Amino acid sequence: MNNRKFFVVLFLCLATLLTAIEAEITYSQGEVSIRDSFGDNWLADPGFRLSSGDTVTTGADGHCEIIDGSTQITIAPDTVFQYLEYSDSGKSVSGFQCVLGQMNLVLQNITGSDPGPRISTASTVAGVRGTKLSVIASADGNSLVVVQEGRVEVQAAGKSVEVNAEQGVEVVAGNAPGQVFEVLRGQMDFSNWIEKQNQAFLDNPMAALEKADLQMKAFIEQISALNREFLEGEIEMKTLREKLDNLEGNEKKNFYAEVIFPREVHSSYLQLNIRYFVLSALSMRRYMMTSIYIKVKMNWLIKHDFDWAGFSEKYNRILATFENQVMPYLVLRDI
Amino acid sequence: MKQSVIFLSVILLFLILFLSCDLPGENLSISERIAAFVTSLNQDDRSNIQDHFHPNMVNYNQIASASVFDTGPMKIANQNFAITQVSSSDHSGGGTDVTCNFTNGISTYPNSLILWMLQDGTNWKIRQLNLDIVGTPGDEDSNEFVLKSIQ
Numbered sequence: 001m002n003n004r005k006f007f008v009v010l011f012l013c014l015a016t017l018l019t020a021i022e023a024e025i026t027y028s029q030g031e032v033s034i035r036d037s038f039g040d041n042w043l044a045d046p047g048f049r050l051s052s053g054d055t056v057t058t059g060a061d062g063h064c065e066i067i068d069g070s071t072q073i074t075i076a077p078d079t080v081f082q083y084l085e086y087s088d089s090g091k092s093v094s095g096f097q098c099v100l101g102q103m104n105l106v107l108q109n110i111t112g113s114d115p116g117p118r119i120s121t122a123s124t125v126a127g128v129r130g131t132k133l134s135v136i137a138s139a140d141g142n143s144l145v146v147v148q149e150g151r152v153e154v155q156a157a158g159k160s161v162e163v164n165a166e167q168g169v170e171v172v173a174g175n176a177p178g179q180v181f182e183v184l185r186g187q188m189d190f191s192n193w194i195e196k197q198n199q200a201f202l203d204n205p206m207a208a209l210e211k212a213d214l215q216m217k218a219f220i221e222q223i224s225a226l227n228r229e230f231l232e233g234e235i236e237m238k239t240l241r242e243k244l245d246n247l248e249g250n251e252k253k254n255f256y257a258e259v260i261f262p263r264e265v266h267s268s269y270l271q272l273n274i275r276y277f278v279l280s281a282l283s284m285r286r287y288m289m290t291s292i293y294i295k296v297k298m299n300w301l302i303k304h305d306f307d308w309a310g311f312s313e314k315y316n317r318i319l320a321t322f323e324n325q326v327m328p329y330l331v332l333r334d335i
Numbered sequence: 336m337k338q339s340v341i342f343l344s345v346i347l348l349f350l351i352l353f354l355s356c357d358l359p360g361e362n363l364s365i366s367e368r369i370a371a372f373v374t375s376l377n378q379d380d381r382s383n384i385q386d387h388f389h390p391n392m393v394n395y396n397q398i399a400s401a402s403v404f405d406t407g408p409m410k411i412a413n414q415n416f417a418i419t420q421v422s423s424s425d426h427s428g429g430g431t432d433v434t435c436n437f438t439n440g441i442s443t444y445p446n447s448l449i450l451w452m453l454q455d456g457t458n459w460k461i462r463q464l465n466l467d468i469v470g471t472p473g474d475e476d477s478n479e480f481v482l483k484s485i486q
Contacts, residue, residue, distance in 0.1 A: 051395060230406070241412065244441070253442035261408055261468040268407030 023050040023068035023083055023094065030077070031059030052085035053279055055287075058101070068094050071117055076102035080287040084118075084276055093117050097280060098143075099287045102136040102190060107150075122215050122284050123173040127153040136190050138197035139291045140208035141173030141215050141284075144190060146183055157218070174214030198295075205296040205306065209314050212284070212292060216318055219281040220325045223274055230270040237263055278329040285322050289315070362457045365433060369418055369450065372461065376409055376416040389453050389460040408439075408466060415440030418448060426451050430462060437466060 025032075025048040032044035035055045042048065044056060044064050058064065058079045066073040068083075071094070075081045079101025085094065095118040096103065105119065107128055119126040121137040124145065131150030137143050145154050146168035153160050154169050159176035163169050170178045201208040240260055247255055293315060300308045363371060372387040385398045398404070405411060419436045426432045430453035436445030451463035 051390065234406075253444050256441045257468045264406070264408040264410065268403050271403055271406050 023066050023073075024048070025050070025056075026065045026067050028062070028064035030062030032062040032064045032075075033057050050083045052083060052095075054083050055099075055283065056081045056083070057287075068096075068117070070108045071096075072106040074104040076104070079103065080283075082279070082283045084279055085272070095120065095276060097121065097283065098135045098137045099283050100137050100139060100291060102134060102194075104132075104134045106132050120280075121171075122280070122288060123156055123175075123211075123218075124171045124177070125155045127155065134190065136194065138194060138201065139288065139295060140197065140201040141211050141288060142197055143171040143173075144193055145169055145171070146190070173211035174218065201292075202295065202299050205292070205299070205311055206314065208292055208296075209311065209318070212289060213314070213318050213321075216281060216284060216322060219277050219284065220321065222277045223281070223326065223329065226270050226274045226277070230267060230274070233263060233267055233270070237267070274329065278326055281322065281326045282330065285319070285326070289318065363459055365423075365431060365452045365459045366420065368452065368459045368461065369420065369433070369435070373416055373418050376404075377414050379411055381405060381411075387461055389455050389462040392462060408468070413439040413441055419445070426453075429453060 025034075025044050025046055027046055028044045033056075034042040034044050034048065034050070035057070036042060036051070036053070050056070050066065056064065056066070056075055056079075058075050058077050058081075060077055063077055064075050066075065066083075073081075073096055080099040081101075081103055082097040082099055083094070084097060093116065096105065097120045099122060105128075107116065116128055119128060119133075119135060121135060121143040122141045123137075124135075124143040126133065126135065126145055128150065131152055132148035133150070133152055134146045134148070135143065136146075143156075145152060145163060147163045147165055149165050151165070152163045154163055154171065154177045156171045157174060157176045161169055161177045161180055163180055166183050167180050168183045169180050172178065237260070240263070244252060244255055244260060296311060297308075300306065300311075368387060372384075375381065375384045375387060381404055384404055385395070388395060388398060392398075409416065417438045421434045421436055423431050423433045430451060433450045433452055435448040435450060437448035438445055447465075447467045449463075449465045450461050452459050453462035454460070
């Protein structure tokens with residue numbers, strides 16, 4: 001076997017080891033890459049299937065389309081998109097997170113009892129009903145949600161606003177949604193908004209970092225709250241299990257079915273949701289924080305017009321918070 | 336050069352043996368997969384339980400990382416699990432739905448478990464798991480444990 005053949009065989013063997021699939025890339029053009037939840041990078045060819053935790057990144061000339069059930073997602077150039085799994089009211093739903101850049105969504109057939117997919121940026125969650133919408137996230141975590149058809153409830157910092165067709169709302173990272181504004185049909189070009197956000201972010205990098213800090217803390221707060229609920233449930237469960245151990249026959253069976261089992265199911269789903277926010281924080285650390293660092297450092301090298309030491313100290317403090325409070329929840333394959 | 340190719344081949348074989356979820360030669364039928372799953376459930380070391388599930392499952396990564404099994408109804412404290420196949424039918428998304436009776440160490444009263452089995456290469460794996468202690472799977476009550484995919 002010559003060297004070339006050997007390495008072809010090597011590649012094919014290793015490729016068969018890695019199969020993680022769910023939503024499917026149906027079209028891609030230009031530079032589009034995928035980092036899977038094992039940390040491996042792939043080209044986003046049509047037919048490639050995404051699984052929970054996978055991240056799609058498009059370059060300046062790249063875009064792609066993804067189908068997930070009846071939902072169609074278009075990922076714009078210069079975008080980082082993450083596909084996740086989330087549990088809503090006990091039901092598993094897909095999570096589409098626009099970490100950076102822009103995604104456009106067309107959703108169909110969401111019935112009253114169906115929670116629909118979870119659509120989010122680092123700072124915003126959008127609840128949708130039969131909708132066409134665009135979600136844009138800037139490098140410093142600000143978001144813009146614009147609705148073309150249907151209705152969207154945008155939630156951020158514990159507040160929510162309803163956005164109807166041909167309306168939009170801006171969410172500054174760490175804050176509640178702003179005022180809903182009208183968007184004229186055919187004038188939905190968001191490049192100006194992204195440019196404006198990038199400029200504002202370079203003009204005041206410390207403010208951008210403050211927003212990132214707030215967002216990271218919000219993720220950590222959600223992880224902590226879910227973990228607290230989980231641990232409280234475990235304490236209650238310990239008492240209930242002791243009671244269960246003292247029962248016999250049908251009484252035991254009924255107590256398990258009516259009292260213990262629903263709590264066990266709830267505990268599992270809490271773990272699932274903790275995982276969702278942990279992956280969101282990781283995604284923010286990996287993509288948004290890195291993007292902030294590179295852009296600010298480049299700007300500083302050219303202009304030297306702000307306190308780099310102060311920025312660097314604050315940046316490292318956020319990373320330390322991530323490492324202390326999120327890293328313990330990660331598993332090896334995430335890193 | 337020849338020696339280095341042989342050396343790399345040995346390393347590759349070693350890696351495949353230890354990294355692959357499906358060891359060469361493992362071609363489990365539906366019944367064998369369910370039996371192997373029950374064996375894993377009844378062991379204290381759950382580190383390989385993910386191997387019984389199909390990678391198409393959206394929950395797939397969560398099963399490996401979050402303690403879904405060790406916090407849910409298939410936790411170690413409920414051990415002495417048994418799964419008995421009752422019937423099977425074709426699943427609309429391919430593969431087979433296997434309806435089973437499920438019991439644990441707390442009660443021998445059979446509970447409803449439906450396993451959607453799907454082939455992963457030559458291996459049958461669990462694509463979706465629905466366990467309902469009160470009522471039957473899919474009846475939309477809140478007492479259902481679901482590890483599933485999203486269609």
